Amino acid sequence: MSPTELSADLVHTIESDRTSLSKDSFKRAFLDNLFYTQGKFLQVATHMDYYLALAYTVRDRLLYRWVSTATAYTDHASRTVSYLSAEFLMGPSLGNNLINLGILEEVRQAIAELGLDLNDLLDQEAEPGLGNGGLGRLAACFIDSLATLELPALGYGIRYEHGIFYQTLRDGWQVENTDNWLRYGNPWEIRRPEWSVEVKLGGYTETYTDAEDRHRVRWVPAKTVVGVPFDSPILGYRVNTANTLRLWSAEATQSFDFEIFNRGDYMGAVNKKVTSENLSKILYPNDETPQGKELRLEQQYFFVACSLQDMFRILQGQGVSIERFHEKFAVQLNDTHPAIGVAELMRILVDDYVLPWNDAWSITTRTFGYTNHTLLPEALERWPLELFRRVLPRHLEIIFEINDRFLHDVRIAFLGDDAKVRALSLIDESGERYVRMAHLASVGSHAINGVATLHSELLKKDVLADFHALWPHKFYSVTNGVTPRRWLALANPRLSELLHDTIGDGWIRDLDRLRELEAYADDPAFGARWREIKRANKVQLAELIAKRTGIEVNPDSLFDVQVKRIHEYKRQHLAVLQVIAMYHRLKSNPSAEILPRTFLFSGKAAPGYFMAKLMIRLITAVGDVINYDPEVRGRLKVVFMPNFSVTTGQRIYPGADLSEQISLAGKEASGTGNMKFAMNGALTIGTMDGANIEICEEVGAENFFTFGMTAEEVDARRRAGYDPRAVVESNPELYAVVELIRNGLFSRGDTELFRPIVDHLLTHDTYMLAADYASYSACQYEVDEAYRDVARWTRMSVLNVARSGRFSSDRSIDEYAGKIWKISPVSVPLL
Template identity: 50%
Template structure:
């Protein structure tokens, strides 16, 4: 069957979520009337002249109205019951498009589809009009979004706090195979989901000096006199939980100059200079992760982190005092969760507020701080645990630097008393790094100021105890725990894969929509050929949709019948996209050498962004695109192999790619991937995983069984031992049947004839300093891929494994993760999902 024919079959009833009784009668009429009203009075358009964007806005406003009543009710209930609130501080919230998310969670998706259909408007077309909220980079921000969904679903009274980036992370374009960065102007047409709160703003100070004022006897009070003040203005987005029973708030801060224009300078003709303060202030919320390759960029990042953290703390303390009167009760009514080290300055800021503004004694203030704050670690890479130069901190946040010094002195005094003479321990747990320039260690600050420190997968949490926080674990073993990441099935199954969702409801019963553990009912039927055929048909439809997207965006035709081999994640050397590309080249060479062999046809699909200043990652993107150009133009391999790099990876693209994935690439160097959530999303949708024994792959393997996952390569312990003993790149390359030829081809310019030495840095790194052990794991990866071929060619075995993967993913629900946070860390109740 041709792709063009299958295109026309995509919108069959089987691939769409089925209408329910809620999509009939009065509800449809009411929603239709609400959309027309919003189109007329909020958008200001006549239906006859309305564009798709106008209809999207009207639909979003009508949907938002349905949420607001529930939002107000949830907020009133929280106040009336005096409930403890959770505040989730994250520099990223990768929430993606919200229209289908909101309609699904308030159970009005089919109502809206019918109402708009009556007006001649296609709801699925409107879905494409909505821009992705560009508020995050990857797993960290998407996890925060899933957690917000689950906190609302479990009726936990919660706020998410972050920055309202005007441009967010860059929009990636690929030109001549090279990544190019452009502004992601997702707010250019407004955001119908948010409510600006101009009356909610806080003055955030930077720089200046600290004055010691005598307040009686020997006591002195430190008063910070900032040299600059920036206003943090609140924008609120309601986050509705499953079935609309509870709605929480995502509050994002936008930076505004206290004095936006200097009229004296403007009237003197200095029109640009008059706006300098405004530009400097508003730069804080312009772009996510500005490059820190320059001193100015580094300072902007620090300003961003303090800006949103300080505003959030002021806001939550104001709310707490209004409700409960005394800031001393903060730990009883407030739980602050730091998502990575970006908001770690919260420890010093909360101490400043308690000591300087609330006149609480130091030791009591520190006790309040520790009992209120908890910290989630997301990395085992020491270089990824943020540090800031001491001179920069002293200049930008002088009072906070004083507090950090005092915290450190008291902390080290206790360590010295408990471990006399252990200078190495003192150096390790100090908040100040003394070698290679003095720097403030934000990971250490977050650990010291928190009562709970958790990793995000079982292996990751154990490795934290022996690597980055080994010595802190000696001091505070009771603080460390694990909370394996999870994903929200509402987004990554019900919305992204409605056809599979319908199949699961038919097979497991409607209770599966509320209780993910009911997916296990599927496992007993995994060998049923009729069920396998339905699974296969669903995947085929999703693959046709992805093939159409690839054709439309890249003008590359791929075979939906081929194995879709997918690696979608941030481009980084430790995630080893390079290993995948090298194996692709080896496979290409083998197919050309033996074209008559019974090869499993493959489409290799890559997507992800490289940090703007990360040159090696950008070179890997270029290599992937150059290999794609050569392979896709070679008639020898025909339909056996295609290579695709999809630009500008985001949530919406993931929602198309993940349901179509047959094989999920999770091949990071063992011990370096904290958890991963893409692995969970693809396995939930029935993809088989090929990966190292790392991060959440360990727990996925435990859930699905050894026969339904392809594990290869060194373990985390073996990686560490190999690095200590010295990596033998030469031996690995010499003993490999394929790798030497592949590296020779890449290094000599086979894929870059216009610039033969283009990829020499990649090849030289692999031959002489293979820190990420690509050469060591290459043969094991090649062998694992051949096992994938064999399983794919045994179709019944493949689909049985696919069904078993879906059946055993219930444990990876973010509802389970958040329930564990609530019970073990936050001490807040959760409701049972009906």
């Protein structure tokens, strides 16, 4: 069709259902949005214009379902999950919404008939970097599943103007750049200024007696900011349910001061606007400085205070009494970031609605559930008392009161045990005094859950052992999951097509249906097609690697992949030691039989985390040597892919052969990348940690490469006295590897650059790399042997996919709904 013909079609008046899913209606709506929303005609429109016109066309169809959903929930006065999370790492929305509407291929065809390629338009979407990694991605999977299961829910978070930084490499070092994800706007959101709320910060409190002679406390803030909600519809798969993700943006109560401006202080006239908007400016400001800590605490309180006020607005709009707050809302705390919600709900109920303390506490504890996501003590948030008092003076008073009443019960339960009282206290009294946010969440919630079986057991035995001794009935285990819509149907269209052809498409909604693939695990024709799909995905990934890094990799090599946040406990440096060992073997014996491998790393290090940044530098430095050594060319390649994201993950997971999940046992709460890899047919090499244990149980030990100590063995080894230097020196291969790093092979002779890594490995080795190295190295030989047996590897890959049903976030949400939230589905009829 020519541009002239298209323009004629564009201005033609259409009298049809605006939100029809038919191909012809969709084409007309797309052209309408290009003209009336973008103000462009085809001769001058850009790919970004086309993307935005397509996004608005899809959004229209979401809005129809969104309004229908809100109407149904209001009519039913439905109990609602309020999922509070500081992170929502949603990923691009267009493709996922097309999958959930069930019109991906129809839209692809419609766009093609207009002379456009849908993939080109999908590539235009900026990814909202509103999360750091697993925590935010889990929240995104959960709200997808909540809608798919037709469960009433609201996701609450922060609309960060600049999300997590955009990572680039400069001379092999991580460089953090501003993430301008809102440069072209966000077509999926709607600003709701009519539901804005005010949030107080700082100041002081004062007591007074009200007209009814009641003792009251008034909070007199130092400043007030406005929280403005931005709503995005979250559509379930092939249902009419479209729940809401409500993200809060901070604005000043007065954005411009004319009096100050007229005095000539032009900067001062907008100062309040600038300082207020800092609250939603950036995800996780560096909290190495006092100012950064204060801003981070303010951020957490800001979105929690906004969200709770919003819940009270909904409560009153539906005519539900305050005393039934906990019946209307099940509020889930996604880690400790929103734990201040316990004190804030108490403040609202006691100060604003003048409920008696005991009544307010009963409502509060029946409202909240707390998900713990870590076994690392340093990751359990705590705030210095002075900082907390400066930012939230009234809340500190409330926390003191909660603690006083709680410790009274503790003293009765553990008669004469002062150590238990100190351990359970909401205030850490050792040295500088701190508010323990995990303790506040535990005391103020009716349910506490871990995110994998081992993690939940370690919470009960270690991290929250004293709380478990006091309240064993509060503890649950809900293993994490990931949504198959994004991580298989959308990310791996080739494999999805094979699944459709073989077992139908019911697996997208019921992932347990993948079990039907087991019957094809030994089918030669099916296996051949399976391998063709994996190789095509690897070719696509190789092209992306070349585009992003300039490094050419061989798609016929084994793609050995470790992509996740860079952290010492995740042990990227253990994988690097193994890479260097393979290189050393080849240099020592060029005829050695080593399976050709491409080692792919990706992930971001926290800006203030020196050792994590140094690990990235070590990975790139090892690549600089190996990739350009002619003696190993074609046999080993090392790649660090910058700026790992949801979008990048959607390309990496389908192309991976081997998934590296090598944390020190007892340190990884769950992991979800391990699930995405297995779901896409990669085999796992991993420790018995987090959800690895359950993946191994599901897929079968014979289809999983296990190595290393168990959590119990780690504890025993540490108690017996762990000497990492002795372990290194007793292993000739490991010793040689460490010496190569120490002597500057990977740093152009600079023996100081990687000295911190070497010194830590030899003297501290907190995460016990040396102790697990021999087992890890031996396991890698098993990987080589299995990969050389094409039929065996194919069978293992098929069974990993076939047995991954347990790791759907639909199963996780179904467990939360039944065990913790006590909510039921609500069917949504279209209006």
